Amino acid sequence: MLVVMDAHATPEDIQAVCTVIEDMGLQANTMPGPTRTAIGITGNQGAIAEAARLKLMPGVRDVIRVTAPYKLVSREYREADTIIEINGVQIGGPSLVVMAGPCSIEGREQLLSTAEAVKAAGATILRGGAFKPRTSPYSFQGMGEDGLKLLAEARELTGMPVITEVMDTEQVDLVAEYADILQLGARNMQNFALLKRVGRTRRPVMLKRGLSSTVKDWLLSAEYIMAEGNQAVILCERGIRTFDDHSRGTFDLSVVPVLRELTHLPIIVDPSHATGRWQSILPMSRAGIASGADGLMIEVHPNPAEAWSDGEQSLLPERFVELMEQVERIADAMDRPIQGRTKAAAI
Amino acid sequence: MLVVMDAHATPEDIQAVCTVIEDMGLQANTMPGPTRTAIGITGNQGAIAEAARLKLMPGVRDVIRVTAPYKLVSREYREADTIIEINGVQIGGPSLVVMAGPCSIEGREQLLSTAEAVKAAGATILRGGAFKPRTSPYSFQGMGEDGLKLLAEARELTGMPVITEVMDTEQVDLVAEYADILQLGARNMQNFALLKRVGRTRRPVMLKRGLSSTVKDWLLSAEYIMAEGNQAVILCERGIRTFDDHSRGTFDLSVVPVLRELTHLPIIVDPSHATGRWQSILPMSRAGIASGADGLMIEVHPNPAEAWSDGEQSLLPERFVELMEQVERIADAMDRPIQGRTKAAAI
Amino acid sequence: MLVVMDAHATPEDIQAVCTVIEDMGLQANTMPGPTRTAIGITGNQGAIAEAARLKLMPGVRDVIRVTAPYKLVSREYREADTIIEINGVQIGGPSLVVMAGPCSIEGREQLLSTAEAVKAAGATILRGGAFKPRTSPYSFQGMGEDGLKLLAEARELTGMPVITEVMDTEQVDLVAEYADILQLGARNMQNFALLKRVGRTRRPVMLKRGLSSTVKDWLLSAEYIMAEGNQAVILCERGIRTFDDHSRGTFDLSVVPVLRELTHLPIIVDPSHATGRWQSILPMSRAGIASGADGLMIEVHPNPAEAWSDGEQSLLPERFVELMEQVERIADAMDRPIQGRTKAAAI
Amino acid sequence: MLVVMDAHATPEDIQAVCTVIEDMGLQANTMPGPTRTAIGITGNQGAIAEAARLKLMPGVRDVIRVTAPYKLVSREYREADTIIEINGVQIGGPSLVVMAGPCSIEGREQLLSTAEAVKAAGATILRGGAFKPRTSPYSFQGMGEDGLKLLAEARELTGMPVITEVMDTEQVDLVAEYADILQLGARNMQNFALLKRVGRTRRPVMLKRGLSSTVKDWLLSAEYIMAEGNQAVILCERGIRTFDDHSRGTFDLSVVPVLRELTHLPIIVDPSHATGRWQSILPMSRAGIASGADGLMIEVHPNPAEAWSDGEQSLLPERFVELMEQVERIADAMDRPIQGRTKAAAI
Structure with missing residues (x-):
């Protein structure tokens, strides 16, 4: 999951998001850019349920999900065709x-x-x-x-x-x-x-x-x-x-x-x-x-x-x-x- | 309901449609036009269930429904607002x-x-x-x-x-x-x-x-x-x-x-x-x-x-x-x- | 922009993507996770035109754009309402x-x-x-x-x-x-x-x-x-x-x-x-x-x-x-x- | 074209619609039904431009077009495939x-x-x-x-x-x-x-x-x-x-x-x-x-x-x-x- 911060987000906003991520037992990877900072989340096994929580924090512009929310149906879970x-x-x-x-x-x-x-x-x-x-x-x-x-x-x-x-x-x-x-x-x-x-x-x-x-x-x-x-x-x-x-x-x-x-x-x-x-x-x-x-x-x-x-x-x-x-x-x-x-x- | 006949429909096709309509106990109103004939159906109380039957007859181009298929919910059935x-x-x-x-x-x-x-x-x-x-x-x-x-x-x-x-x-x-x-x-x-x-x-x-x-x-x-x-x-x-x-x-x-x-x-x-x-x-x-x-x-x-x-x-x-x-x-x-x-x- | 690697991507695939990103003059931020690795891109001023190039590289599952592709129309560019x-x-x-x-x-x-x-x-x-x-x-x-x-x-x-x-x-x-x-x-x-x-x-x-x-x-x-x-x-x-x-x-x-x-x-x-x-x-x-x-x-x-x-x-x-x-x-x-x-x- | 009158339309409403149709040089075919009357229009060569006019008349519920509005592109106009x-x-x-x-x-x-x-x-x-x-x-x-x-x-x-x-x-x-x-x-x-x-x-x-x-x-x-x-x-x-x-x-x-x-x-x-x-x-x-x-x-x-x-x-x-x-x-x-x-x- 990727948290995209607003262009006007303060360092405190960014720190607060990282703290919440770490409180979830996950890693926050801060990526500062010239216009805005993004924070990559790693360490999760599946989809992260708390996405909404992050989206509502001050300075957060968007939360982008990366992991597919399904498992048993996926080709990654089972590679061979089901017959x-x-x-x-x-x-x-x-x-x-x-x-x-x-x-x-x-x-x-x-x-x-x-x-x-x-x-x-x-x-x-x-x-x-x-x-x-x-x-x-x-x-x-x-x-x-x-x-x-x-x-x-x-x-x-x-x-x-x-x-x-x-x-x-x-x-x-x-x-x-x-x-x-x-x-x-x-x-x-x-x-x-x-x-x-x-x-x-x-x-x-x-x-x-x-x-x-x-x-x-x-x-x-x-x-x-x-x-x-x-x-x-x-x-x-x-x-x-x-x-x-x-x-x-x-x-x-x-x-x-x-x-x-x-x-x-x-x-x-x-x-x-x-x-x-x-x-x-x-x-x-x-x-x-x-x-x-x-x-x-x-x-x-x-x-x-x-x-x-x-x-x-x-x-x-x-x-x-x-x-x-x-x-x-x-x-x-x-x-x-x-x-x-x-x-x-x-x- | 209106049955629109194909431009190439024969008089026999038209007659066959009218017969089926009359067999349903309804009236067929034939309206010949310069390019095609339309047949208006009257006499029905509600929506006509047999529309599909007519649509599949030879020479029929389209069947257009006119009557709303619902009744109890409609303003025509009950004029005053339900409170x-x-x-x-x-x-x-x-x-x-x-x-x-x-x-x-x-x-x-x-x-x-x-x-x-x-x-x-x-x-x-x-x-x-x-x-x-x-x-x-x-x-x-x-x-x-x-x-x-x-x-x-x-x-x-x-x-x-x-x-x-x-x-x-x-x-x-x-x-x-x-x-x-x-x-x-x-x-x-x-x-x-x-x-x-x-x-x-x-x-x-x-x-x-x-x-x-x-x-x-x-x-x-x-x-x-x-x-x-x-x-x-x-x-x-x-x-x-x-x-x-x-x-x-x-x-x-x-x-x-x-x-x-x-x-x-x-x-x-x-x-x-x-x-x-x-x-x-x-x-x-x-x-x-x-x-x-x-x-x-x-x-x-x-x-x-x-x-x-x-x-x-x-x-x-x-x-x-x-x-x-x-x-x-x-x-x-x-x-x-x-x-x-x-x-x-x-x- | 975020590049999401496939679960089966090799370290060489990941390295190759990073090299391409750096060749563009941008920074690649690798974020390894338990199932897959994501690579955050930073250093770009606007939208990255070469997204397609990355999407076609071996081991890449998805490329997620973060930066809005417009500028002059945006509230970030001009905060006050245009009258x-x-x-x-x-x-x-x-x-x-x-x-x-x-x-x-x-x-x-x-x-x-x-x-x-x-x-x-x-x-x-x-x-x-x-x-x-x-x-x-x-x-x-x-x-x-x-x-x-x-x-x-x-x-x-x-x-x-x-x-x-x-x-x-x-x-x-x-x-x-x-x-x-x-x-x-x-x-x-x-x-x-x-x-x-x-x-x-x-x-x-x-x-x-x-x-x-x-x-x-x-x-x-x-x-x-x-x-x-x-x-x-x-x-x-x-x-x-x-x-x-x-x-x-x-x-x-x-x-x-x-x-x-x-x-x-x-x-x-x-x-x-x-x-x-x-x-x-x-x-x-x-x-x-x-x-x-x-x-x-x-x-x-x-x-x-x-x-x-x-x-x-x-x-x-x-x-x-x-x-x-x-x-x-x-x-x-x-x-x-x-x-x-x-x-x-x-x- | 078919004009569908409202259930509450008066005989005068119906007559007025017929008169307008006849003024267009077309035929009005009145089809009274138990709940509402429909009026079929015949005599037109192509689509009828004045549909909007009829739709706005008192007592008119709907106007249903039957004739396709295109001509040169149609199979009826030219039967053989264009090569x-x-x-x-x-x-x-x-x-x-x-x-x-x-x-x-x-x-x-x-x-x-x-x-x-x-x-x-x-x-x-x-x-x-x-x-x-x-x-x-x-x-x-x-x-x-x-x-x-x-x-x-x-x-x-x-x-x-x-x-x-x-x-x-x-x-x-x-x-x-x-x-x-x-x-x-x-x-x-x-x-x-x-x-x-x-x-x-x-x-x-x-x-x-x-x-x-x-x-x-x-x-x-x-x-x-x-x-x-x-x-x-x-x-x-x-x-x-x-x-x-x-x-x-x-x-x-x-x-x-x-x-x-x-x-x-x-x-x-x-x-x-x-x-x-x-x-x-x-x-x-x-x-x-x-x-x-x-x-x-x-x-x-x-x-x-x-x-x-x-x-x-x-x-x-x-x-x-x-x-x-x-x-x-x-x-x-x-x-x-x-x-x-x-x-x-x-x-």
């Missing part, structure tokens, strides 16, 4: 994973037919929402436990692990009973009680990035889960909120190489929620894989026009086949086969 | 309310001395956090129930109603036992399970605006609470997240006149969290009142440099006195006395 | 200034009647656009020199100094011939050729903040003007572009106290462009003055519904009278009379 | 183009060696800045005409067309004398005088997206150029400004499929400026091509650590070779060979 394995499907390994399925579970026929269609095309994890976070209280709120049961049936039928969202601490046990992966939605990325609770389950957690989350916030939310003992965290970029209005969100693919440097956790990208336009999903899936992500999450619906939620951003099964064909070509160019594609499997 | 009264303190009435106190409750002495100081200066509601939403899992997480007990003791001592944050459904009953007003934080603005749960209590709820929340999202979250039967909702602007980095957030005071038109709910502004700089709190409190807000929420701490959270944005009690003096002059210029100021009380 | 005086009207002094008039000059009658109306209400500077920056090439582009002539006539008639926008280097001489203050629009805030050119005139310049300008960018643009020798620069906040869509822009009043600390230049706020809604102008004018701004810029039109530009955000003259009455009460509460109001003049 | 050809290099055709070179021209040796290196790797257009838009007046401002002469020499030597930025109307003739393509920078995207002026040259123009530009703003700026007669406009995405701080900007690749639908103009993406980190350029170049862009603009410097500008985001020539190899694999997967790559040329 999460569920029933033979790997997330974060050398090959790619595709999670697909309907936004909401709407019924047996809808879910099972979609599950079979996405499996045939090469998806290896089935998605489907039973508890739905909806902006309006008057929108369809999900089938609840009935939906979870259908999800379990679909897993039985197809052999695919299933991922579904959990919205509240009180639902965690129930959802964890049925789901192979717990999904935390963008609007709950900083629901700290929920983060802690899923950190105490032994289910992998996919943590979607909040609408206005910085990388630091996001990694600290992952740290909440890991600090409770659950090391199986997957990060999912799903679009951020900016001034831009051409699509539902701004799909921040440039976060992928940055995350790769900072963390060992697997990275999934979700072009369906990010763009909100089915026409953009195919090109942005290609781009997501080319940016270096470990996989995709895609919404597929047998009849998007009649979907109970997110129909505008759902793909017809036949278009999902086309997507998988195109993504496979990009995946080949990246030397990362898609798990679940016969051709890829044969490589 | 919430707690132990003789009014929120949303002709006179102004000031909520003040420490960010976190840190101990008996800290809370009680702050409570007495802010009361003496004219605050009428005491704030203090017992459960703290912190970005990092390694930061102080609040005193929990012990903090709530101290809050109740401070109420006893000063007579001031108390407001404190609730972060999770499982805490609602506990917090509601001690608090007069439940606060929902920015990061929980779209925690829909929590919104519903506090909607089923009979405590007033102060709903802070999310960091990237539009007015529509915010009002729909308030609608979640009201739809469960709780009509006592207070809106609190606390800064939004933008590219701007001079302050902690961007304090969006221009939302105040817009909310006034759209909703009957009371509006509080929080310059402490919005700016994150104690130097900005005084001028932005004046500005907040001048913009037409119904009151302020201000963080006060007897020793900000040693605060366990948010010290940088906390005011010393003596500076809070100065704030109240200056705000009172603005309040007078607005003909809205501050409840709790002797002079105002005398009016 | 600009034009024909007896002061901008940035103890009393407030109101600039008002139509968005575009549309004709003799329109301009002169507006000028007289705003003067009667207490405005002391007349605004009016002759060259208009319009998003669409098909929108009205302004009356050009004919408009400037009308502006000069209005000044003659009313005695008010006039402000008008200049959009291009080739127009600067022409506009400077007629205008008392040159306005640079938000979209030209980083038109560096234009900044330099107006810096070589002897007319005061009002520099509007760019739609996505940070404070640093804005002050550096002001520095461009001052570095050419023109010290009379006025800053004008007119709304920034964020995700927020309830108003035309997000009116960032919290920039006012921040600017006050960093710079000695006068600060004007423009609620007309910031909000784009005539209903918001009155409350946000009050808030702007309460935040500590030195004055307002307001659009007034005798018949907003027929205005050739920005009708939605223009006030009728009678509403402008109401605005001045309300703002005067706030101004009184701030002990800052409005120049041009009889009552204020009498103080 | 720009310069000395045998195509921009916007079936094969891809790579523009590369240093940020700033710093000298003969630097420019010529970079030009030869990027050509050898498969670039077909040389970039290099002679007039530099710099945030600070104290940063290097470019070599000016001397730089342009070096650019012409590099073209002579390598046969590559050259692109360089023009910052001001007064420089247009000079720059157009030397450059094959005129570049308009992000900060000048709404410098309307400059847009008009380059629209009157016969040089292709590459228009970079503004930092906070919507797609509509961007296309309207392109329309300014085309409306003056210059049909050769290239759009370049170079990162937008958002709350996100992990990279220099937020690289908005999801704009690519949206632009493809709306416009026939070629689309280039610039990962160097968008991310500001050389480590991100390689993955984001792959992603840019996979998203469907027509080409890349990349900064290359023989010695980034000593670059006079943008060293942090410049690639060493050897890394540019690696980039081209990886991008070629993605290009092959897209069936879009890179002009200038031997292998691609052989296909």
Whole structure:
């Protein structure tokens, strides 16, 4: 940490700051300059909690933090990529994973037919929402436990692990009973009680990035889960909120190489929620894989026009086949086969 | 709702859209133009859920929604301002309310001395956090129930109603036992399970605006609470997240006149969290009142440099006195006395 | 400046960075810590241009700048507030200034009647656009020199100094011939050729903040003007572009106290462009003055519904009278009379 | 256009709006609904300029525009992709183009060696800045005409067309004398005088997206150029400004499929400026091509650590070779060979 003193700071001000730093058990390194003095702090193991205290002292202009506030999620803590394995499907390994399925579970026929269609095309994890976070209280709120049961049936039928969202601490046990992966939605990325609770389950957690989350916030939310003992965290970029209005969100693919440097956790990208336009999903899936992500999450619906939620951003099964064909070509160019594609499997 | 057809749409495309609209029990009003046809939909009572279905039909370029998706929160539903009264303190009435106190409750002495100081200066509601939403899992997480007990003791001592944050459904009953007003934080603005749960209590709820929340999202979250039967909702602007980095957030005071038109709910502004700089709190409190807000929420701490959270944005009690003096002059210029100021009380 | 080394940096990496710093004629202050070493740089007079060079050296994780990159605009360079005086009207002094008039000059009658109306209400500077920056090439582009002539006539008639926008280097001489203050629009805030050119005139310049300008960018643009020798620069906040869509822009009043600390230049706020809604102008004018701004810029039109530009955000003259009455009460509460109001003049 | 009346609007209000619409020579289509009436306007050829007038009428709640305000740039106006050809290099055709070179021209040796290196790797257009838009007046401002002469020499030597930025109307003739393509920078995207002026040259123009530009703003700026007669406009995405701080900007690749639908103009993406980190350029170049862009603009410097500008985001020539190899694999997967790559040329 660096304390920058004001140009008008007195020697007494500077001395007082040094004394406080030393009282914290740390070293103060005074660096006088022609216009102002800076004081470097060394000796700390992690981030310094008392930064605010220094910032309020007389003559202090700014306090600049240097140490990253997260630990378990960082590449410095663990250098090798985290690979999460569920029933033979790997997330974060050398090959790619595709999670697909309907936004909401709407019924047996809808879910099972979609599950079979996405499996045939090469998806290896089935998605489907039973508890739905909806902006309006008057929108369809999900089938609840009935939906979870259908999800379990679909897993039985197809052999695919299933991922579904959990919205509240009180639902965690129930959802964890049925789901192979717990999904935390963008609007709950900083629901700290929920983060802690899923950190105490032994289910992998996919943590979607909040609408206005910085990388630091996001990694600290992952740290909440890991600090409770659950090391199986997957990060999912799903679009951020900016001034831009051409699509539902701004799909921040440039976060992928940055995350790769900072963390060992697997990275999934979700072009369906990010763009909100089915026409953009195919090109942005290609781009997501080319940016270096470990996989995709895609919404597929047998009849998007009649979907109970997110129909505008759902793909017809036949278009999902086309997507998988195109993504496979990009995946080949990246030397990362898609798990679940016969051709890829044969490589 | 208005369906805008593509320039190349065929008469069959147009007819198909009209048929679907009529199948919904609504009227389709075809408006042919020189370059494209638009179809107005009438006959609906509220927002039309099936918009996505229309958007995906052949020849449809865009679907434009006209009806606001919220109802109970709207001025059209209830014309008169909602006034919430707690132990003789009014929120949303002709006179102004000031909520003040420490960010976190840190101990008996800290809370009680702050409570007495802010009361003496004219605050009428005491704030203090017992459960703290912190970005990092390694930061102080609040005193929990012990903090709530101290809050109740401070109420006893000063007579001031108390407001404190609730972060999770499982805490609602506990917090509601001690608090007069439940606060929902920015990061929980779209925690829909929590919104519903506090909607089923009979405590007033102060709903802070999310960091990237539009007015529509915010009002729909308030609608979640009201739809469960709780009509006592207070809106609190606390800064939004933008590219701007001079302050902690961007304090969006221009939302105040817009909310006034759209909703009957009371509006509080929080310059402490919005700016994150104690130097900005005084001028932005004046500005907040001048913009037409119904009151302020201000963080006060007897020793900000040693605060366990948010010290940088906390005011010393003596500076809070100065704030109240200056705000009172603005309040007078607005003909809205501050409840709790002797002079105002005398009016 | 502080160079933060990577946890894995070798002693040779650290030595190499120190050598480069010393080759620049500066001092390197090595601060070894338990996880990583930081190197403080001292001895520089201003910002260090070679930062990029250091950032690319082996073992360097980050380079943190400490020194503000601007100089002439800063409060450290000049402590006293800059006061600009034009024909007896002061901008940035103890009393407030109101600039008002139509968005575009549309004709003799329109301009002169507006000028007289705003003067009667207490405005002391007349605004009016002759060259208009319009998003669409098909929108009205302004009356050009004919408009400037009308502006000069209005000044003659009313005695008010006039402000008008200049959009291009080739127009600067022409506009400077007629205008008392040159306005640079938000979209030209980083038109560096234009900044330099107006810096070589002897007319005061009002520099509007760019739609996505940070404070640093804005002050550096002001520095461009001052570095050419023109010290009379006025800053004008007119709304920034964020995700927020309830108003035309997000009116960032919290920039006012921040600017006050960093710079000695006068600060004007423009609620007309910031909000784009005539209903918001009155409350946000009050808030702007309460935040500590030195004055307002307001659009007034005798018949907003027929205005050739920005009708939605223009006030009728009678509403402008109401605005001045309300703002005067706030101004009184701030002990800052409005120049041009009889009552204020009498103080 | 759709006029939405207030719930409380009277029949007289509605009639008055219809009369105004008919006075404009257009048709008013009244659509009464249970809560409010909407009035559809038909008969207009383009966008309706008088929208503001209607919005200010009594009883009007909102005016919703339907018609896109641009024309020449739109796919509806011209269905086939625009292909720009310069000395045998195509921009916007079936094969891809790579523009590369240093940020700033710093000298003969630097420019010529970079030009030869990027050509050898498969670039077909040389970039290099002679007039530099710099945030600070104290940063290097470019070599000016001397730089342009070096650019012409590099073209002579390598046969590559050259692109360089023009910052001001007064420089247009000079720059157009030397450059094959005129570049308009992000900060000048709404410098309307400059847009008009380059629209009157016969040089292709590459228009970079503004930092906070919507797609509509961007296309309207392109329309300014085309409306003056210059049909050769290239759009370049170079990162937008958002709350996100992990990279220099937020690289908005999801704009690519949206632009493809709306416009026939070629689309280039610039990962160097968008991310500001050389480590991100390689993955984001792959992603840019996979998203469907027509080409890349990349900064290359023989010695980034000593670059006079943008060293942090410049690639060493050897890394540019690696980039081209990886991008070629993605290009092959897209069936879009890179002009200038031997292998691609052989296909």
